[in-house]
Amino acid sequence: MTEPADLSAAELAERIRGGDEGALRVTRSCLGRIQALDPQVRAFLTVNDRAQEEAWRLDRCRGQAPPATLDGVPVAVKDNILTRDLRTTCGSRILERFAPAGDATAVERLRAAGAVILGKTNLDEFGMGSSTENSAFGATRNPWDLGRVAGGSSGGSAAAVAAGMVPLALGSDTGGSVRQPAAFCGVVGLKPTYGRVSRFGLVAYGSSLDQIGPLGRTVRDVALVLTVIEGADPADATSSPVPGRDYVAACEDGVNGMRIGLPREYLGEGLDPEIERAVLGAAGRLEQHGAGTEEVSLPHTPYAISTYYLLATAEASSNLSRFDGVRYGLRAGDTGDLESLYRTTRGMGFGAEVKRRIMLGTYALSAGYRDAFYNTAQRARSVIRRDFSQVFGSGVDLLLTATTPTVAFRLGEKLDDPLAMYLSDVYTVTSSLAGLPALSVPVGLSAEGLPIGAQLIGPPFGEDRLFRAGAVIASMFGSPRPPLLPARPAGTGSG
């Protein structure tokens, strides 16, 4: 019989609703997988010790209320998203013992839909990184090859889903932090349109870019989570009232008649040829299903990394000023006066990458440099955004690119070279700067057996199109299963 931990969220919710499965049994199955594999993978920072009790309670109360969308489905939450009374560290020493007073809106909505929060997943400190090596609590390993990174910054969420520890996880994406680890770990990851999902309770990094997004093993599961967490929230003034769609139904709509653009700046130089072939294979699949593909141009793409790293760090330098050793978190010992307390606490509490980004952002905003760096980057952001509006304005429905230029790299490979690490975000930062929705979908394995991801980018609030095309691509490649996992019994499992 298939282990509950191996099923998709949609299958689990259906079985639990139908009385064929219990939330407690499902939760125990996932906890068993965590116990067996997480000592190697290190995806979780905290496992919720109340999860079994919460699942038991859901089983006891079943039938007393209308069935919920995610009834009894275990979900992991990236550790920069607040969970009431469950430690939220942001992967930082400065918040090592921080227990939030409330849930983030996205978590509140998951719980209201019947989800069991199984635990908190590892990340690059405050979301700053592309490998999850910048966590103060150690790196997460890629379930496909424990010598490689899981990607980042939502590496713990992606690895947990890939290793079958949970069917679903929340991540956050500022410049690719859901999509890049999803691609490296062979799972599906969505960055919704800026404003689609409330950020209330997401610890801010780059506020004009941050979005919470789901990761899952199937496109349909990711669609299901978006239906639960999306929508306006009075607690987040940037959340949007633009109505959502039935994203799960969109997964069945196909791509007949759609126009798919292949941006020429994303192909060729710098892209691993194996990944290019896989992405073009996905384009062929979309064509077989009735879509048309065409080459398009986003000419200002080469400016995106510079623009992103100036704007995101400028915003980070302001957002992270709240960590001062006064209201919460770490405080340095006897420091004399208040000014020294700030400097010593922050010096002790933040890791090297966070300090580097705070300093870069502070420099870009400082007197004499603001025009040359920050203001120029804001102008570059305008032209990058204009590139996308022109392409979508010409009638193109979606863009298809690689998610990453390479497959998962080795642990430590880029740790001493921040610039090389920043360049691994080259295909994901553009849509972040433009506030657009983007989905990473597995499109096969490299010759070395490592996952490859393709990225679909849509116009604002065009998530339904991403799911239409994503489901078609996924029907070709399915949900790859890392060798770390026990083999599935023949004829079972989810697609």
Add this chain to the structure above:
Amino acid sequence: VGVTIDRETVLRVAALAKLDLERDAVEVFRRQLQAVLEYVRILDSLEVGEILPAELPRAEGQPLREDDTRPCLPIQRALANAPDAALGHFRVPRVLPE
């Protein structure tokens, strides 16, 4: 415009950002910031003269909520994560010299 990050610049920026740096780290940060700032000068080649800076992407049509009083965190709950608290307040070291 050439960018030269020297040791003094690193220390000045760290002071602005209220960050104590270990002595050995200053040179590492200097080198890394220099490399990143050289790379971002690619923006110098972008013709942006007539282009306005991007506005923050904003959700459209979101009405402001009513200006009503609402329950807020109880004091004890707000102080629960504080490293030091007394008499219902956050306690900090001396602000002004004696």
